Amino acid sequence: MSETAPTVVELDQVVKHYRQGAVDVPALRGLALRVSRGEFTAICGPSGSGKTTALNLIGALDRPTSGRVLLEGRDLGRLSRRALSQLRRDRVGFVFQAYNLIPVLTAYENAEIVMALQGVPAATRRQQVMTLLAEVGLTGLEHRRPDQLSGGQQQRVAIARAIAAGPAVVLADEPTANVDSETADRLLSLMEQLNRERGVTFLFSTHDPRVMERARRVVRFVDGRVDDDRSKS
Amino acid sequence: MTLSALSVMAWRNLWRNRRRTVITMVSIALATMLAILMSGMQDASWREVIDTAARMGGGHVTLQHPEHLDKPTLSRTIAGAEAKAARALHEPGVRRVVTRIVGQTLLSTAHDTFGAGFVAYDPTAEDESTLSLLEALSAGRPFTRPDEGGILLGARLAKNLGLTPGRKVVYTMTGKGGEIVTGLARVTGLVATGSPSVDLGLCLLPIDAVRKTLGYGPEEATQVALFLHDNRDAAAVARTLGAALGDDAVALTWRQAQPELDSFIAMKRSGALIFELLILLLCAAGIFNTLFVSVIERLREFGILIAVGFPPARLFGLVMLESAWLSLLGLTAGALLVAGPYAYLNRVGLDLTQLAGGEQNMDIAGVGMSMILKISVYPESAAAIAAAVITATLLAGLYPAWRAGRVEPVESIKLV
Numbered sequence: 001m002s003e004t005a006p007t008v009v010e011l012d013q014v015v016k017h018y019r020q021g022a023v024d025v026p027a028l029r030g031l032a033l034r035v036s037r038g039e040f041t042a043i044c045g046p047s048g049s050g051k052t053t054a055l056n057l058i059g060a061l062d063r064p065t066s067g068r069v070l071l072e073g074r075d076l077g078r079l080s081r082r083a084l085s086q087l088r089r090d091r092v093g094f095v096f097q098a099y100n101l102i103p104v105l106t107a108y109e110n111a112e113i114v115m116a117l118q119g120v121p122a123a124t125r126r127q128q129v130m131t132l133l134a135e136v137g138l139t140g141l142e143h144r145r146p147d148q149l150s151g152g153q154q155q156r157v158a159i160a161r162a163i164a165a166g167p168a169v170v171l172a173d174e175p176t177a178n179v180d181s182e183t184a185d186r187l188l189s190l191m192e193q194l195n196r197e198r199g200v201t202f203l204f205s206t207h208d209p210r211v212m213e214r215a216r217r218v219v220r221f222v223d224g225r226v227d228d229d230r231s232k233s
Numbered sequence: 234m235t236l237s238a239l240s241v242m243a244w245r246n247l248w249r250n251r252r253r254t255v256i257t258m259v260s261i262a263l264a265t266m267l268a269i270l271m272s273g274m275q276d277a278s279w280r281e282v283i284d285t286a287a288r289m290g291g292g293h294v295t296l297q298h299p300e301h302l303d304k305p306t307l308s309r310t311i312a313g314a315e316a317k318a319a320r321a322l323h324e325p326g327v328r329r330v331v332t333r334i335v336g337q338t339l340l341s342t343a344h345d346t347f348g349a350g351f352v353a354y355d356p357t358a359e360d361e362s363t364l365s366l367l368e369a370l371s372a373g374r375p376f377t378r379p380d381e382g383g384i385l386l387g388a389r390l391a392k393n394l395g396l397t398p399g400r401k402v403v404y405t406m407t408g409k410g411g412e413i414v415t416g417l418a419r420v421t422g423l424v425a426t427g428s429p430s431v432d433l434g435l436c437l438l439p440i441d442a443v444r445k446t447l448g449y450g451p452e453e454a455t456q457v458a459l460f461l462h463d464n465r466d467a468a469a470v471a472r473t474l475g476a477a478l479g480d481d482a483v484a485l486t487w488r489q490a491q492p493e494l495d496s497f498i499a500m501k502r503s504g505a506l507i508f509e510l511l512i513l514l515l516c517a518a519g520i521f522n523t524l525f526v527s528v529i530e531r532l533r534e535f536g537i538l539i540a541v542g543f544p545p546a547r548l549f550g551l552v553m554l555e556s557a558w559l560s561l562l563g564l565t566a567g568a569l570l571v572a573g574p575y576a577y578l579n580r581v582g583l584d585l586t587q588l589a590g591g592e593q594n595m596d597i598a599g600v601g602m603s604m605i606l607k608i609s610v611y612p613e614s615a616a617a618i619a620a621a622v623i624t625a626t627l628l629a630g631l632y633p634a635w636r637a638g639r640v641e642p643v644e645s646i647k648l649v
Contacts, residue, residue, distance in 0.1 A: 061540060061643040082544070089542020096646065100537045104245035116234040117542050161541070 009035035014067035027053040029224040045221035051205040093162030093170035099154040108142035111160040152183035243554035261563020264516035273608030288365035292458030314454035332454040353443035373398035373422025380441035383421035416446040517625040524633040536645030545638035556630025582607035
């Protein structure tokens, strides 16, 4: 990654505590992390190390107990609920472990939903979504509903949905956890291709060695802090 | 995302659990059917009661002396009754107008004396459509001339007096100036309505014969009875006529002229309304349950939608649209379900004669009613039912919809 690429994500001394009954559980303990545009980065670490919490905060799904989370320079802690909703819609893409497509929508409709929410005209939407679905290898499957698609195909739809609106960052949570090795390789190749050709910034949370192997930067979390941060040449 | 796209999504969501949707739809349909049948029964029954009461009494609108309602004596008359009747006939919605003398009399034979109400009418101007007693003629014949010396007696009254057609009876009244006047009449026929209060306490007389007995002028009467195409127009007609009448007459609706009947109908309608509201409440509880369970089952999905930027207000709208679809489906199914029974009960009706031990009529607030139960719903009643079902369904959807919009994505998605 170029040294001059602008910062997309910045976590500045982020602390996050959860309440579990009467117990205060620290999830992040002063986390500091920067992700630049175009990165293909994996966050790894043992369970409970704070990977998910970090993704939730970056994705504007949760707020830190203290510290700052910035997305493209905007402090998420200062934004209203409505502004956060718009920010998620316009600047963040999500790929979940369990695909999490909307079951009543077709592959095409799932992929276009964010653009539809943005109010992009139908003709433009159609053109862009069809191109994208072709790019992720789903031509001919546009009208199928999620239950008519394989796990790998569903995850491709999820990837299409995540990048359709041109987000600043795609947060992918264990995207290969529910698919076989061959499908996982194909999905990773697809995301690499999108990263390379479209410049999409990917930030993975993963336990999968294959993801860590293909990532150009691997950040290891331990006890809510960055324990190791390595970039590959 | 457009409303139509959201509607399509809501429609599809509804069919994710077909069985649950169908059960809810059927419950709305059954509630609609029940409400339509109940309202149809009530609308038809009360229309029949009001129309029959109008034909037994003073019409849907009555013109009479201003003090006649409080002090109904034969001295309180309308002088130009026939002219007022002719004027009233030109009012929109008025079907027939007749003049009558209505009061109390004492009927005497050599053996017995009984008090009774009487209606003196013009047989050349009236028939069964204005005077219901004429259709209950059980013996003898109706009058043919307004000046003939006949009398039609309630069947039980005749029995008590020991009279049969052809026999004579003396009627005694208090005349216009307060003097006692009498007339002699031959029993022309008997009427048997099935209503004890009528058959025991009423008789009919020819109007000109009574005018002569009472010393009235040729156009004088105590009552001008107006019959309308639709009893619901009574207030409007009375208002218009009331403004046009002089000081010697007032226009009263059937509600004002027969307040006990109005109160009875209002009381019965209130009871039925409470029952219908209970049905609606049960129906709404079912809809609430369906929508709430469906929302709880989809919390994760709502979390995803919020995560990708679906505004909470739109999620609220999505669930409300599901609720609206449910109500429309239920209403449509209800309309289809009720069409057959409604058509049958509207045309043929339900014969309750056997249930009433063979009686052909029943007495409702002093009005003899047919034992063939027919239904006919007013358009506004049907519209009110539809509006109530839609409102109840939408209200039942409010909390589930609010709950959907309040989903915390971080809690519901559980990224890891």
